[in-house]
Amino acid sequence: QDGKLNQAAVVLSPGIIENGKIIDMVKLAENLRSLHGQFSKPGEKILVIVLGPSINVYTQVFNLPILSKGSLEEAAQLNLQSISPIDWSASYADWQKIGEQEKEGKVELLGAFASRAVFDEYTKALSAAGFIPVAIEFPALGIARTIKELAAGVDLEKPQVVLNVG
Numbered sequence: 001q002d003g004k005l006n007q008a009a010v011v012l013s014p015g016i017i018e019n020g021k022i023i024d025m026v027k028l029a030e031n032l033r034s035l036h037g038q039f040s041k042p043g044e045k046i047l048v049i050v051l052g053p054s055i056n057v058y059t060q061v062f063n064l065p066i067l068s069k070g071s072l073e074e075a076a077q078l079n080l081q082s083i084s085p086i087d088w089s090a091s092y093a094d095w096q097k098i099g100e101q102e103k104e105g106k107v108e109l110l111g112a113f114a115s116r117a118v119f120d121e122y123t124k125a126l127s128a129a130g131f132i133p134v135a136i137e138f139p140a141l142g143i144a145r146t147i148k149e150l151a152a153g154v155d156l157e158k159p160q161v162v163l164n165v166g
Contacts, residue, residue, distance in 0.1 A: 008038035020053035022121045032129030040130075048131045050122060054139040058085045058113045061098070063106045072097075072107065080111050090116050094138060096145055099157075112138035 010031045016024045040046055060083055064075050080093045092114050099108035114136075123133050137145075147154070 006039060008035055010035045017053075020055035021118055022125060025121065025125055028125045029128040032125055032131065036130045043130070045130055045132050047134050048126065050126065050133050050136045051139060051142055052114060052119055052122065052136050056114050056118045057138045059138070060111050061108060062111060063108055066100065066102070066105050066107050076109055076111075079109075080113070083111065084113050086113055086115060092116055092119055092136065096148070098148075114138060 012031055013027065016022070016027045016031070022028055036046060062079055062083060064072065064079065067075055076095045080095060081088050084091060084093060093111065095109045095111045097107055098110045100106075101108070119136055122136070126133050
C-alpha cells in the first residue's frame with residue numbers, strides 16, 4: 001500500500017496445526033480471517049503466495065544434461081516422476097534450476113514433492129478466510145528462487161551456504 005510493505009501476524013493456539021498438518025480447520029480459518037481483517041475489508045479477496053510447511057515436503061537435487069528450455073522442462077518433469085518418494089498422482093511437485101556446470105555439460109536442479117491432501121487442506125482454509133492462493137511455494141525452492149533473483153554479486157559457480165533458521 002503506497003509502496004510500503006504491510007505486515008501482520010496472528011499467533012495460532014497449540015493443536016490447530018501439528019507436524020505440518022491441519023488438526024482444527026475451523027480454528028485455523030478463524031485465525032486466518034482475523035489476519036485477513038488486518039489487511040482488508042470483509043468480503044475482499046486477497047491474492048497470496050503460500051510458503052508451505054517444510055515438514056511435509058521432500059526435496060532432492062538431481063542433474064540433467066544441458067538442454068534447450070523446452071527439452072529441459074520435459075526432462076525435469078520425467079525425472080521428477082521417476083524420483084518422487086510419494087505417489088505421483090497424489091502429489092504436487094516442482095523444480096528449480098540451481099546451478100549449471102558448462103564444462104561438464106550438466107545442469108543441477110532442485111526438485112520438491114508434497115502431498116496434495118495436506119496442501120489442499122491449507123488451500124481450503126485460506127479460501128474460507130478470503131485469501132486466494134495463487135501459488136504454494138516449497139521452502140527450499142523459495143530460497144533457491146530468492147537467491148537466484150537477488151544474489152547480485154554472488155558467484156553461484158562457487159559453493160555457497162544458505163541457512164534457513166526457524
